[in-house]
Amino acid sequence: MNAHEQSHSLARSPGLPVSGEGDPVFAEPWQAEAFAMTVRLHEKGVFSWSEWAETLSQELYRPGRRPDGADYYECWVAALSRLVTELSITSEGTLDRLTQSWQRAAEATPHGHPILLENDPQR
Amino acid sequence: MTSHHHPHDDHDHHDNHFSDMQARVKALESVLTEKGLIDPAAIDAIVETYETKVGPRNGAHVVAKSWSEPEFAEWLRLDATGAIESLGYAGRQGEHMRAVFNTPETHNLVVCTLCSCYPWSVLGLPPVWYKAPPYRSRAVIDPRGVLEEFGLALGAEKKIRVWDSTAELRYIVIPERPAGTDGLGQEALAALVTRDSMIGTGVAMPPGEHAGDRP
Structure with missing residues (x-):
């Protein structure tokens, strides 16, 4: 099955929520997007499996996690952010600024139009 | 209730919101x-x-229940938000819903997933093509042609209504119950309800096939 092929090694990420058939499951679309980006970066050799697993584990074992594990993909995104900053692909400051910019862009976008970063009035 | 072409650009603020994540x-x-x-x-x-x-795909259960229970179907028709909430599917983008029912005379099609209004917690993930701006405008102008491209040929006598989500109101299509499903329970019925059938680009599957949307 396609999904299996595409996710092969990332689907072995520590603690990954999976369905009865072993496929990853996502509570919200952004979680699937974060997963997919990580799959692509790993496929491209931007980081190794062990680098990923180690970074993700560190985030998963941070104190203060939700007991029900519902913040799994928040840890995932934190791990991905940290890895790309450690690899000097970007900086934490750039990511923070872009995050705020996307939020302003969303607020400024009228219904029925695609949300684009250019829609941020402060850009 | 308007069915198409209604201007909604007058909602010029707070239509869209991104969570931190x-x-x-x-x-x-x-x-x-x-x-x-x-x-x-x-x-x-x-x-x-x-x-x-992705997401709980609760809509299939809503549809199956409306096929099985006429009182629930009536509730859904009058107050979809309340009927859907009664199944425990509250919150998120599903909060203000309207159910539009396919009949032998009328087929319903929902457009607009460009912004954050798509009720994915009820309908599942929107298909990628559905988010493309050309799809949205073409679906409004030529719904019959668009549906034919998706392999859904509707007779010329069948009326097509196009529903454009607004910031406040989102739609779920209740497809017609397939023939030959009289003996089926709600779980088996829900398996026939594809995502595409709940946005109107498909119909519910005949019994004996497994749920799966177009690739």
Whole structure:
């Protein structure tokens, strides 16, 4: 099955929520997007499996996690952010600024139009 | 109730909102795209392979229950928000819903997933093509032609109503119950309800086939 092929090694990420058939499951679309980006970066050799697993584990074992594990993909995104900053692909400051910019862009976008970063009035 | 072409650009603020996590993921996507490390189309393609794994896809149960229980169908018709909430599917983007029922005379089609109004917690993940601006405008102008491209040929006598979500109101299509399903329970019925049938680009599957939307 396609999904299996595409996710092969990332689907072995520590603690990954999976369905009865072993496929990853996502509570919200952004979680699937974060997963997919990580799959692509790993496929491209931007980081190794062990680098990923180690970074993700560190985030998963941070104190203060939700007991029900519902913040799994928040840890995932934190791990991905940290890895790309450690690899000097970007900086934490750039990511923070872009995050705020996307939020302003969303607020400024009228219904029925695609949300684009250019829609941020402060850009 | 308007069915199409209604102007909604007068809602000019707070129609759209990104949660912190949504915005953070978009920020990562922007940076990685700019650096040439990912291509948004490739990301969409990977996400689409998981389309049946995203969100609770509660809509199929709503449809199956409305097929089985006329009182529930009536409630859904009058107050979809309340009827859907009664199944425990409250909150998120599903809060203000209207159910539009397909009949032998009328087929319903929902457009507009460009912004954050798509009720994915009820309908599942929107298909990638559905988010393309040309799809939206063409579906409004020539719904019959668009549906034919999706392999759904409706007779010329069948009326097509196009529903354009607003910031306040989102739609679910209640497809017609397939023939030959009289003996089926709600679980088996829900398995016949595809995502495409709940946005109107498909119909519910005949019994004996497994649920799966177009690729």
